[in-house]
Amino acid sequence: MRLRVLVLTNLFPTPWDPLRGAFNRQQFERLAQHHDVDVLTAVDFRERMAGVKGQVSVDGVRTDHFTFVYPPRIGRSLHAACWALSLWLQRGRRLRAAGYDCLLASWAYPDAAAAGWLARRLGIPYVVKVHGSDLNVQAEHALRRLQIRSALRGAAAVVTVSRALAEKAVALDAPRSMVHVLYNGVDPALFSPGSRSQARAHLHLPPDTPLVLYVGNLKESKGCLDLLEAFPALMAAQPAARLVYVGAGPCWGPLLERATALGFAERVHLVGAIPHDALGDWFRAADLLCLPSHNEGVPNVVLEAMACGTPVVATRVGGIPEVLPDVAGLLTPAHDRQALSGALVEASSCHWDREAIARQASAFRWDDNVSRLADILRDAAATAPAAARATA
Structure with missing residues (x-):
């Protein structure tokens, strides 16, 4: 089954930061060879004001961005609410009409905390992918920790890039059976021994x-x-x-x-x-x-x-x-x-x-990574009817 997947993240190249999130770019580009992938990237309003730094084109992936607006010098525990509001006001109408099968949020806070709210509003399941300091650092703050825990508990699956992060996700009440360790891959065309x-x-x-x-x-x-x-x-x-x-x-x-x-x-x-x-x-x-x-x-x-x-x-x-x-x-x-x-x-x-x-x-292959991620997303999408009933 070919899925229509919405990816929400701050870790992806944009004209304001063309080199950002190279690992996500490689993964989502390969995922798009088998599924329809839309990547919607959050751009901090301060970064956007600094001006465009380059052009971005990702093969097979439909890319867009929205401006993440929040009041400066106010506690970061409000960032997920600001993130969700920024997204909904700028792209809500389009997202409602898109007919996505599932949502993938890449980064726990504020991205996944806000994406959980959006997924419930759209009546689709969501998967959270965590990378490192989103759990190692952000989850150490009490109010953010509560929001991250809620996002993980509500997800159809949680993807981590290491076993250590998987244990942290479980400690945050993510069901162990729903947590998947998925190491990133390496592109052998770019990285191999040489002179x-x-x-x-x-x-x-x-x-x-x-x-x-x-x-x-x-x-x-x-x-x-x-x-x-x-x-x-x-x-x-x-x-x-x-x-x-x-x-x-x-x-x-x-x-x-x-x-x-x-x-x-x-x-x-x-x-x-x-x-x-x-x-x-x-x-x-x-x-x-x-x-x-x-x-x-x-x-x-x-x-x-x-x-x-x-x-x-x-x-x-x-x-x-x-x-x-x-x-x-x-x-x-x-x-x-x-x-x-x-x-x-x-x-x-x-x-x-x-x-x-x-x-x-050589054990870290993007083909293996993307195949497993596609299976996780496919299993998550299969829960869509139940998710839709729960939000009706």
Whole structure:
């Protein structure tokens, strides 16, 4: 049965943030090969006011957006109500007429909390997909926790990207039988082993310099500042080492200021955000990927680096230990800069079997992911008559 699926999320590319949510883009693009998929993305009103940054075209997916409006400097516990009202006022008439079979909300708060209300109003079942800090951080706040719990309990299914997140969903009263662990996939056409020297030549990097790579948002909770503070230990062991950050975010300025204060700004390079399909050469060029996050689901950059045969140093948080075996990297406690320093030095001196690392990543396939997601959505859609009666 071909489904008509409505996806509601803030994690998807828009003209105001064309690089956002690459993992969702890959998943929904593949889902659209088998089902009719409409993705309606929430755009923060402040982001919209900042202006368009690029164009977005996603094969097979009908995309649209609405502006998420909320009163600034007011508690975030009101955001789900503002999200739902913004959506309904801007797109409610169209949504009522669309005849969707089910709804997929990708992100727990405010997206899923608001989507549960919308699904009941439309008389269709909904599935919640959670990613990491939506449960690890947002659910730690009492009023938001109540709304997230309600959204999970009312869903026809809950999809998590790790077993650790699945346990958090169950702790929030999601029925265990309705919770599905679904690891993200890796695109082998983009991420596979290759020549390091060729990758470095393409990126205009020195051919022999030890290179540690960070890929992700430049924000404190991702550990980017922890990595900077840990880096001098590696420079002491390997004086030519360089640290490259790929990404953008609020820590851009603090990273530069701190590197200057520590006296090694010339060894730190901030590349900025780059398109997802351009990351492969960065992973192949690096000696190590380091992602010392304070909380996580399962970050795709870890899987993608492994698929390129690149070892990973990461923190033992969220679902990272589930996907990063000893053969592919080292794990350290979050917030522990001394342990991170030691791991960087140890990993840089190890002889890594890059083919074995890539084999570990080959288990994470988008085809398998999307097939299972389609089954979950199909089962959810089968509950539609009961859902419709309940909301009549």
